[in-house]
Amino acid sequence: MTTAGTTVAGGLRRWLEQERVFRWLPFIPVQGLFALLLLPNFLLLVYLSLLSWRITRGTWWNAAFTGLDAFQRAVEDERFLWALARTFGFAAAAVPLELLLGFGLALLCRQNFRGRRFYTTVFLLPMMIVPAVVGYDLSMLLIDQGPFNQVLSLLAGRTITVRWLSEYTPAQLAVIGADVWQWTALTFLIFTSGLAGLPEDPIRAARVMGASRWQIFWHVELPLLKPVIAIAVILRSMEALKIFDYPMLLTQAGPGNATETVAVYLWRVGWEFARVSDAAAMSLVLLVAVAMYSLVAIRVLRRERRRLAEEGVA
Amino acid sequence: MQRFFGLSVAVIVALILAWSTAASAQAPPGATADERAVNGAKAYMKAKGLTSLKLNMMMPSIFTAGSTVEMASFEKETGIGVNYFEVGILQVQAKAMSEAVAKSGSFDFWIGDPISLPDLVEAGLARPLDDLVVRGKADLDDIVPGFQEQAQYKGKTYGLVADGDNFILAIRKDLIDAPGERQKFKAKYGWEPGCPDTYEQWYQLAEFFTRDPKGTGVPELYGAMGYRARGWGWRWWLQQFYAKGGMPFDDGMKPLIAGKEGAEALRDYIALTKFMPKDILGWATPQAYPFYAGGNAFSIMTYPSIAIAAEHPERSKVVGKNKYCLVPGYVVGGKLVRRALQGYGNIFYVSNYAKHPEAAYWLSQYLTSKEVSARLVAGPNSVYDPYRRSHLTDPRVIKARTKEMVEIHLKNAQVMAPMILIQGAVEYNDALDLNVQEALLGKIAAEDALKNTATAWEKITNQIGRRQQIDGWKALKAAYPTKNVPD
Numbered sequence: 001m002t003t004a005g006t007t008v009a010g011g012l013r014r015w016l017e018q019e020r021v022f023r024w025l026p027f028i029p030v031q032g033l034f035a036l037l038l039l040p041n042f043l044l045l046v047y048l049s050l051l052s053w054r055i056t057r058g059t060w061w062n063a064a065f066t067g068l069d070a071f072q073r074a075v076e077d078e079r080f081l082w083a084l085a086r087t088f089g090f091a092a093a094a095v096p097l098e099l100l101l102g103f104g105l106a107l108l109c110r111q112n113f114r115g116r117r118f119y120t121t122v123f124l125l126p127m128m129i130v131p132a133v134v135g136y137d138l139s140m141l142l143i144d145q146g147p148f149n150q151v152l153s154l155l156a157g158r159t160i161t162v163r164w165l166s167e168y169t170p171a172q173l174a175v176i177g178a179d180v181w182q183w184t185a186l187t188f189l190i191f192t193s194g195l196a197g198l199p200e201d202p203i204r205a206a207r208v209m210g211a212s213r214w215q216i217f218w219h220v221e222l223p224l225l226k227p228v229i230a231i232a233v234i235l236r237s238m239e240a241l242k243i244f245d246y247p248m249l250l251t252q253a254g255p256g257n258a259t260e261t262v263a264v265y266l267w268r269v270g271w272e273f274a275r276v277s278d279a280a281a282m283s284l285v286l287l288v289a290v291a292m293y294s295l296v297a298i299r300v301l302r303r304e305r306r307r308l309a310e311e312g313v314a
Numbered sequence: 315m316q317r318f319f320g321l322s323v324a325v326i327v328a329l330i331l332a333w334s335t336a337a338s339a340q341a342p343p344g345a346t347a348d349e350r351a352v353n354g355a356k357a358y359m360k361a362k363g364l365t366s367l368k369l370n371m372m373m374p375s376i377f378t379a380g381s382t383v384e385m386a387s388f389e390k391e392t393g394i395g396v397n398y399f400e401v402g403i404l405q406v407q408a409k410a411m412s413e414a415v416a417k418s419g420s421f422d423f424w425i426g427d428p429i430s431l432p433d434l435v436e437a438g439l440a441r442p443l444d445d446l447v448v449r450g451k452a453d454l455d456d457i458v459p460g461f462q463e464q465a466q467y468k469g470k471t472y473g474l475v476a477d478g479d480n481f482i483l484a485i486r487k488d489l490i491d492a493p494g495e496r497q498k499f500k501a502k503y504g505w506e507p508g509c510p511d512t513y514e515q516w517y518q519l520a521e522f523f524t525r526d527p528k529g530t531g532v533p534e535l536y537g538a539m540g541y542r543a544r545g546w547g548w549r550w551w552l553q554q555f556y557a558k559g560g561m562p563f564d565d566g567m568k569p570l571i572a573g574k575e576g577a578e579a580l581r582d583y584i585a586l587t588k589f590m591p592k593d594i595l596g597w598a599t600p601q602a603y604p605f606y607a608g609g610n611a612f613s614i615m616t617y618p619s620i621a622i623a624a625e626h627p628e629r630s631k632v633v634g635k636n637k638y639c640l641v642p643g644y645v646v647g648g649k650l651v652r653r654a655l656q657g658y659g660n661i662f663y664v665s666n667y668a669k670h671p672e673a674a675y676w677l678s679q680y681l682t683s684k685e686v687s688a689r690l691v692a693g694p695n696s697v698y699d700p701y702r703r704s705h706l707t708d709p710r711v712i713k714a715r716t717k718e719m720v721e722i723h724l725k726n727a728q729v730m731a732p733m734i735l736i737q738g739a740v741e742y743n744d745a746l747d748l749n750v751q752e753a754l755l756g757k758i759a760a761e762d763a764l765k766n767t768a769t770a771w772e773k774i775t776n777q778i779g780r781r782q783q784i785d786g787w788k789a790l791k792a793a794y795p796t797k798n799v800p801d
Contacts, residue, residue, distance in 0.1 A: 166595030254544030
């Protein structure tokens with residue numbers, strides 16, 4: 001029995017030590033979780049999108065199978081398409097700002113100055129606040145005779161009453177501003193880590209060759225940071241495309257539909273209008289759009305990594 | 315012998331079951347609805363062998379402050395308390411819908427508006443209460459006609475009404491009576507200033523009393539207030555549309571809003587907005603009430619609980635300075651037509667998935683009974699508005715709100731019109747709301763806003779099923795007022 005047990009244990013160890021098995025071992029828990037938690041939900045979502053089910057019309061397992069009708073309704077739904085475009089617009093405005101500000105702050109905190117740790121902590125604080133709290137607080141700060149306009153009035157030396165929450169463009173700017181305020185902290189964190197992890201040799205070599213600080217930054221550091229930038233872009237874009245809390249709390253997605261993002265509209269269609277199959281189809285359309293965007297970004301990331309590997313700096 | 319024994323046992327068990335059912339179906343003792351609710355709750359606790367029980371409740375956060383005292387007194391008497399979780403008032407529908415899918419029993423009962431009722435009945439969440447209403451002998455006869463009907467759907471009662479939310483107009487009588495104002499106004503507009511009969515007159519009052527002496531564009535006094543925010547504004551337009559003699563659908567569910575009446579009502583609605591605070595598109599009750607009570611506006615068309623805020627001895631700067639008015643109307647075919655929209659109107663609903671539906675019902679009956687509802691309506695933080703005839707004479711209600719206000723409010727109820735309460739109501743109203751606001755923002759013309767709404771409504775009707783919607787609409791039509799003006 002002991003001999004048999006030893007043999008089995010030995011066999012198992014040898015099997016685990018094989019390169020091809022060991023390489024895949026860390027993925028087993030992830031795949032397990034995926035199979036258990038995400039896959040059934042995803043399959044259910046796909047199935048629901050092929051039905052014609054409203055919550056007010058019996059149970060989903062008895063709903064009629066209508067094929068791609070819900071998808072057709074989704075792509076013909078102007079409000080959905082506008083919400084989709086608006087959401088991509090918000091992301092296109094917010095993410096570059098977050099990247100620029102996060103990068104700038106990370107460069108600033110890379111310098112040695114008094115209070116650096118304090119400022120690093122302060123810059124990270126916003127992302128630790130619950131988005132709903134950010135939205136609620138901003139809704140108080142941004143009313144037309146509220147503190148934000150008062151500060152602007154002080155700076156401008158005249159009364160400023162921008163209607164941040166009740167006019168089209170200012171409301172959109174308020175939503176973008178809320179996202180930027182909260183999530184610049186994340187890009188700051190990513191860039192701070194990226195800058196700390198830069199290899200010393202190429203920078204030192206450039207310095208020895210007489211490159212200026214700007215040249216080192218532009219020709220050495222920035223190219224080395226490209227993969228980090230790509231990661232920041234992917235992470236923030238994917239999150240920004242799900243924006244929900246700020247429009248709901250600041251403006252109820254108004255005025256009009258000025259700040260109705262796709263997440264808000266999906267929530268309305270599914271839970272307020274009870275059209276679950278339509279919401280499922282729309283969310284799959286969104287998934288495809290986000291996946292295509294992510295694939296492009298990941299391809300860029302891979303290309304940069306490959307290039308850096310070929311150049312021997314990563 | 316064995317067979318005879320088995321049969322006897324079965325008969326005895328059946329008799330015991332029948333007796334216990336009959337006993338539990340008996341009306342609880344008590345001279346009033348609140349006493350019966352307390353006794354019913356006590357009997358329930360005894361039958362279940364419980365000494366204390368916490369019901370789970372979903373409550374719009376705006377209702378919490380005005381509700382907890384009475385819930386605590388019910389707990390003291392019966393052992394049945396409430397764990398409530400608060401939600402934004404516009405999020406009730408979505409939360410309830412998710413419970414209709416999850417069927418988790420996460421809450422036993424909730425406060426919601428009548429708009430969500432048809433959907434939540436069809437989704438299987440709202441429990442019919444007719445059996446319990448009969449058992450508890452809920453004192454519904456005292457309720458002003460039109461309110462309790464909003465808790466009914468397809469001939470069944472699904473809730474107990476707790477709130478008479480037809481709109482009221484409050485204006486500042488002290489400003490009208492200020493030296494010289496009355497004369498100046500009359501000279502300009504040709505009529506004695508006071509409660510306006512028509513929307514045109516309200517516009518004139520708003521124009522006259524908007525005061526911006528420094529010309530900054532931020533008046534010291536705004537002439538009018540109403541709700542224009544997303545999720546709210548459509549109700550104020552709907553009231554004006556009704557007063558124009560408009561109806562949302564014909565008998566075949568074809569939308570009727572895109573005609574002349576709708577466009578005129580929308581243009582008037584937009585025109586009046588220029589006398590309102592600039593941020594009005596983002597305001598609802600939490601912003602509007604303190605603003606008016608702070609003395610910043612001449613008039614406000616809103617829910618009747620404005621009186622609680624405006625007459626609050628500590629919080630209001632305009633105590634005793636308000637005049638409460640019948641809602642204005644339009645002259646249609648030579649006759650004045652006033653319409654007061656029942657613009658929210660809270661109802662206590664019990665969930666079909668409640669762990670203790672009966673206990674939830676007894677608490678609901680207690681809170682909506684003649685006596686306890688008067689205390690709720692008169693409470694210093696109340697947003698429950700009068701809905702019973704007895705509220706009209708209750709000294710506590712009169713003290714909190716003024717006699718004039720209660721009388722006018724219940725007069726307005728005579729011309730009370732419902733919101734669109736058919737299946738898909740939330741979606742119909744959302745489409746209307748979106749387009750009304752787009753017009754208000756100047757993005758589209760009034761006519762186009764209403765045409766877009768009509769197109770969206772047609773789509774919704776077709777998706778839900780026209781035949782079914784026609785039945786729902788026919789039932790709702792009976793709730794529209796027949797009088798043009800109150801007696």
